[in-house]
Amino acid sequence: MSTPFRTAEGGRIDRATTLQFTFDGRSLTGHPGDTLASALLASGQHQVATSIRLGRPRGISAAWAEDPGGLVQVEEPFPEPMLLASTVELFDGLVAHGLPGQGRLADVPDSARYDAVHHHVDVLVVGAGPAGLVAALGAARAGARVALVDEQSEAGGSLLSGTDRVDGVPALDWVADAVAELARHPEVLHLQRTTAFGVYDDGFVLALERRTDHLGAAAPRRVSRQRVWRIRARSIVVATGAHERPVVFADNDRPGIMLARAARTFLHRYGVLPGREAVVFTTNDSAYDAALDLARAGVQVQAVVDARPAGSPQRRAECERAGIRVLSGSVVTGTEGVERITSALVAPFTDGEVGAASVIPCDVLLVSGGWNPAVHLFSQARGRLRYDEVLGAFVPGEELDGLAVAGSAAGVLDLAGCLADGQRVVRAALSALAIVPAADDRLPSAPEPVVPAAPLVLWRVPDTSEAHARTQFVDLQRDATVADIARAVGAGLRSIEHVKRYTTIGTAHDQGKTSGVLTSGITAELLGIPVQDTGTTTFRPPYTPVAFAALAGRDRGRLFDPERVTALHDWHVAAGAVFEDVGQWKRPRYYPQPGEDMETAVLRECAAARTGVGIIDGSTLGKIDVQGPDAAVLLDRLYTNMMSSLKVGAVRYGVMCGVDGMVIDDGTVLRLAEDRFLVLTTTGGAAKVLDWMEEWVQTEWPDLRVHCTSVTEQWATFPVVGPRSRDVVGTLFPDVDVSTEAFPFMTWRDTALDGVPVRLARISFSGELAFEVHVSPWYAVAVWQRLLEAGRPYGITPYGTETMHVLRAEKGYPIIGQDTDGTVTPHDLGMAWAVSKKKPDFIGKRSFARPANQDPRRKQLVGLLPVDRHTLLPEGSQIVEFVADGELPPPPVPMLGHVTSSYRSAELARPFALALVKGGRERVGDTVHVPVNGTLVPVEVTGSVLVDPEGARRDG
Amino acid sequence: MQLIACPWCGPREEVEFTYGGQAHVPYPDDPAALSDEQWAHYVFFRDNTKGRFAERWNHSAGCRRWFNAVRDTTSYRFQRVYRVDDPKPVTP
């Protein structure tokens, strides 16, 4: 449990508190403020895993999300794969192990909460480094509504990794003051541990806040673990900093090789030394800071290897004062070591030629090939990138409306420049929003930067042999090398997008944060073209991986889609109903009695409705109140049959078609008054029919004085069905004359029960004598129970949707959307009787005259009776011609149609089906075949009405 | 996710809207007078414009009003929105 690489003091960790954790089965310790990576390094462990393809040891190579190496699987407190050791904040009890590129999803449900919050701001600042803080302060002081998000556990950005001073004080003191000032502005939302991972249209940004991940098992249950912020910003300032770029050389993947800035971060932020003996390999001035800082902290810096012929005279002098050897005009050509680097091979580098290498022992090799501005969000916003020859990187190449890039993300690499750029950019943003900067908005000062020696753009150290290219790793996570790029180019690929897909570079969890620009550079070099022409691959959200659980938020399980229940739902549950989903509705499918399966329950329920009395909760039927002087005109135009001739008090069945003449819904229409109709739609069609009415009224017939509104949930509806239904309804509503003469089929009457208004309608969806009882849902349970009481002497039987389907199918009543599919006309359904010949026009009428609609071979709705009186045809089964030998001919087998509904009938004492069959009505009496489980089942084609074709039962 | 400016509600999120196809395709005055081909053109044929296109939109999860819009089908950006009874704007 020793931490030999922990410094004696310094860092932003709480040394007074010790945390226990387990990695790869080893018990280790760290402190609050550590990441898993810094704690591992403190114990001396660089290697985290072996690589996915080649099995090579890999370690921590960066201090944050750009690390391609340190992939881990967390096991405790909750299994989560594919996290980076460098971004996992340490907590007590953490159990994790290294991953070779593939993790294991939890096999238990995630009990944590995830949620989402919408937020609207004037200015969103992404990144709380120097540029971002100045921008946020400028916007806040101007009185703007501001959000500042930053992915780290604390603000400061690059300042957390160094020893800079701002306004004459240590930079982190200035950061603390800035954060405190932001907290005093009521219109500022400041979120740490929050990654803006996607930029979309019109200033829409998605950000992921990790709220309790860092607390481990101590996370409070009531707080969501992660939260997606859906931020709509009038202006976005991207101050996301820059990623250090490696240089590619042979065996550049060994544990112990890391980016130079990462070493400074581990030292200054976490109080960890990356090793004892360091070599620093650089192409620019910035890595000298790492060499000097490590030397000051007691690390033996063996050499600074600077690829530039003259190096940096100024930095060389500083190194000499610190006793550090500088090898200008030199490169690292390779490394040695097994599970950890043991030495660097360093050779002279002159005019692109690499000389003979000498061996410099080391246990850590720090690399800097320059800086890649983090332009991801700018590029996601479709900003064009420009290649900067000096930086050797892509920078924003145009101005965008509503999104500006500041600081290192824009290619400004010195502190004073970043502070000034943050102010310049936010002032431009405020100006575009007509917000005036505050008079006291002062630019903080930083030491004037020393003009650095020009950096050298070096993508890779020239290889001296073919063998080297195979260990010159470009994308460590994908085990992809310079040799792989050479093979892609050799195969004729020119586009960087193609090279990416051929080599898989940039497709791992890190999405090429370190490898992307290198690939552009090396590809350009191999093709002999400018890097600008190669360009970059497209940057797409998310910037860093986001768990699906976070994206799902609370929209999972029962909250995934709204559940609609009727006023009787609790009664159904208590009655033991088995439910089915019909759209968003929960509907009882059947009510099994002890020992019954669905088949026996449905046969019992059907028999009750056909011989005694049944009752069903039909409250889910769509109901639309159509009102206005022109209500009848509208319905005449939308229904195939005449509605204007309907008398008040009467009911008519109606069919609705699209302009193409195909049926889109059916139902019954009650005329409540001269200027008022109640339209009943199918359960699934309710919203669609209301939309359909609105569309025509608003877009084609705005002159019609008519209004439509949904009243589906204002009425509970109970069909009381069967030969004894008259007795039940007559008993409960004694003031209504329920005789056929006084209350004929397809009429309605208003009555009351103990003062509660009730509407009765003689409508039948079963062919039996039936009364629909309509009542306010507030009284639904009471009226339902009174109906059950009144029906008890007659054995009233509640039934579900399955029985309803059997009863309607026996009568050949189609379900729109089950027995039809958008290619079926009323005539195909045998409903020519429901199509008005008197009306000059209605929606769909003109299409009926099209030749295709007159074709006698159109599919028509018919009944099917399996000849064996036993087989239940699966719905969806194909129908083929009768085959004398009972053998299915070789494909393609001409198809006549398909089975649309299929049930067992208590009434017929055999299974039956409805089907759409080509020229079906001409085929009545024929035998055709239906393939079922490999055998051909002979079936007889019948008319679609199988029970009571004369309609004798309708009036009881 | 872009904002769409409903003429009745102002800018609202794209997910609140549904698309209604090409605008300014009126229901024929007298369908019975049309040939099968003319009728088929009304029922089945729509332009597939690259660039500015006059379209019908419905603020279906908001005020439920239909309106028209000119939108660039290459950039998806809305150029303008207008009421269904406004004349079709000139689209270059």
Ligand SMILES: [Zn+2]
């Ligand atoms: Zn609206």
